[in-house]
Amino acid sequence: MQIFPAIDLRNGRCVRLRQGDYSQETIFGDDPAAIARKWVKDGATFLHLVDLDGAKLGSPVNVDGICQIVAAVDVPCQLGGGLRTEEHIAVALSWGVERVILGSRAVMDPSWLDAVTRRFPARIVLGIDARDGRAAAQGWTEVSSIPALDLARQCASLPLAAIVYTDISRDGMLAGPNVDALAEMANAVSFPVIASGGITTLDDIRRLKKIRVAGCIIGRALYEERLQLSEAIAAAQNEADIKAQTSDL
Numbered sequence: 001m002q003i004f005p006a007i008d009l010r011n012g013r014c015v016r017l018r019q020g021d022y023s024q025e026t027i028f029g030d031d032p033a034a035i036a037r038k039w040v041k042d043g044a045t046f047l048h049l050v051d052l053d054g055a056k057l058g059s060p061v062n063v064d065g066i067c068q069i070v071a072a073v074d075v076p077c078q079l080g081g082g083l084r085t086e087e088h089i090a091v092a093l094s095w096g097v098e099r100v101i102l103g104s105r106a107v108m109d110p111s112w113l114d115a116v117t118r119r120f121p122a123r124i125v126l127g128i129d130a131r132d133g134r135a136a137a138q139g140w141t142e143v144s145s146i147p148a149l150d151l152a153r154q155c156a157s158l159p160l161a162a163i164v165y166t167d168i169s170r171d172g173m174l175a176g177p178n179v180d181a182l183a184e185m186a187n188a189v190s191f192p193v194i195a196s197g198g199i200t201t202l203d204d205i206r207r208l209k210k211i212r213v214a215g216c217i218i219g220r221a222l223y224e225e226r227l228q229l230s231e232a233i234a235a236a237q238n239e240a241d242i243k244a245q246t247s248d249l
Contacts, residue, residue: 001208001236002215003076004048004194005039005229007032007069009062011053016220022056028223032065033072041190043227047077048164048217049097054082058104060092072233075228080127086116093123103127107135107146110172114158122161125194128152129166133181139141148181152189158206162214163189166196176204183211185220200226205235 008015009073010022020022029035036047046163051067053061059082060066070077079092080101085216099122106113106126117124128135130148152163164183167178177198186193192214199205200221208216216236 004217006219008050036069051081101125101127117158131168144240162192
């Protein structure tokens with residue numbers, strides 16, 4: 001299972017929100033590229049970037065910060081937030097991100113999602129952000145009537161790279177992930193499912209590993225040093241990987 005440190009950008013700074021509420025913001029740094037370098041130094045092999053301003057406004061905003069992060073590290077990055085047209089996707093990929101995460105428009109416009117996934121196969125991640133089991137959109141400010149699990153099943157035939165499933169009620173709350181919902185999601189589709197929201201302890205990571213999700217995104221717990229990234233990565237590794245590393249020492 002892969003660990004994705006989160007870097008959420010707002011007004012050029014690295015921040016975290018609680019439950020997606022823009023009025024509940026904590027600032028963790030003014031230099032997102034430096035934070036990205038720290039996570040890579042600590043062992044990250046993939047970074048999760050979110051343009052929070054873009055998610056709210058419907059088009060990319062924190063372009064400079066995103067490009068600085070991509071230039072600063074030698075690991076792939078995935079980017080979400082405000083990507084709602086084919087041009088947005090193409091431009092974001094031109095910045096050097098490995099793949100993009102689509103949420104709001106993908107939820108509301110399935111035919112568009114079908115078209116862009118076929119234009120950019122294996123470069124698009126479907127971001128399913130759920131509140132009370134229903135998919136949310138518009139930077140989490142609106143909740144649709146679409147059950148999150150139904151949305152995932154409807155996309156089963158698309159050439160997606162993965163699904164990122166976020167339980168909004170747990171995001172930034174340090175309350176642990178919604179393991180039951182994640183297990184149901186992972187069993188419903190054939191492509192990788194990445195967990196997001198509330199991951200706080202090594203036990204959380206071990207529980208996610210047992211339900212065989214492909215990865216998990218960790219934000220506030222890393223920034224508040226409730227979790228050390230190196231320990232999180234070790235907990236997520238397979239026993240065979242750990243034994244192999246030990247034998248190499």
